[in-house]
């Protein structure tokens with residue numbers, strides 16, 4: 001699943017670029033092999049610099065006006081949206097994965113007799129929020145894993161024919177063995193049954209591609225501290241656009257409501273929730289952690305951009321596909337979906353505008369958003385990072 005299958009010359013060139021990037025961003029890897037990304041991902045040098053710069057300003061708060069703090073959050077939402085091919089209005093920032101999973105458990109319209117379907121051996125962050133619903137008469141059904149210890153997708157698909165199953169909550173990638181769920185298949189079956197698909201994505205986003213326009217996910221929760229190479233305290237929830245206005249947060253932040261951007265009107269207590277996913281945010285958020293997240297997303301997008309450039313060069317040269325390493329990758333998986341921030345007003349403009357106006361997002365971060373994001377399971381991003389599970393078992397990509 002993490003194989004890369006390019007012509008050897010191109011693999012070498014790409015390897016060189018990535019080696020240089022690794023030396024610049026993770027200099028300590030020259031003499032250290034780190035295999036525990038699944039627990040905590042390393043912070044790239046560019047992120048450390050962004051954090052240091054922010055902290056230096058934080059010592060004298062007048063150096064950090066509100067508009068800069070909020071532009072920092074907007075840049076984080078935008079970067080996350082790029083990564084998922086979502087719209088920024090579908091992203092709520094959060095301080096961890098658990099927040100988004102609790103949000104799903106509390107906001108989705110469930111009633112006594114409804115079934116929440118889980119797979120056994122899920123990380124507890126994706127179990128406790130659902131177990132808490134039992135006392136409200138909701139059944140939590142825990143499906144047995146298959147003989148390999150992976151979620152038994154055939155069984156889950158079977159259960160997704162039962163109209164009482166209102167929620168399927170699964171991890172994108174399992175924390176204990178690295179099994180990656182076929183979310184497209186599960187999502188399609190869930191949609192057909194009128195079941196909500198809720199995803200704990202922290203072990204997958206950053207090492208695997210998930211395009212929410214192609215994968216019917218309803219709510220997806222992710223922390224930034226692992227594969228997004230970001231500070232603890234950074235994370236997000238994706239809520240599908242059509243769902244946002246049908247859901248109300250069970251607990252609310254004071255900026256979840258319309259009109260609260262205007263601080264002179266705060267005590268009007270406007271009762272109308274925002275129309276976008278910011279209705280789910282709990283302001284105040286750790287601004288510094290999201291500045292860090294944005295910088296790290298810039299690195300991930302840059303790596304994806306290297307892959308995109310390589311792919312374009314390959315296509316221009318009419319290069320025959322070289323000998324393939326590892327498993328065969330399906331045509332659908334190889335397809336690259338490029339989202340150019342330049343060419344996409346809805347995604348690119350806020351970051352660019354903020355950079356151009358010399359406030360809000362620092363220039364280097366805005367630049368990072370201009371790289372092209374390539375999507376495809378055979379990107380070097382997926383190839384270079386290693387899965388490493390809590391049990392110490394790792395699988396190395398061919399890259």
Ligand SMILES: Cc1ncc(COP(=O)(O)O)c(C=O)c1O
Pocket residue numbers: 096097098099123125126171173174175200202203222223235
């Ligand atoms: C699958 C999974 N979900 C969630 C978490 C963590 O949740 P949170 O970000 O709320 O601490 C982990 C690991 O720490 C995990 O492996």
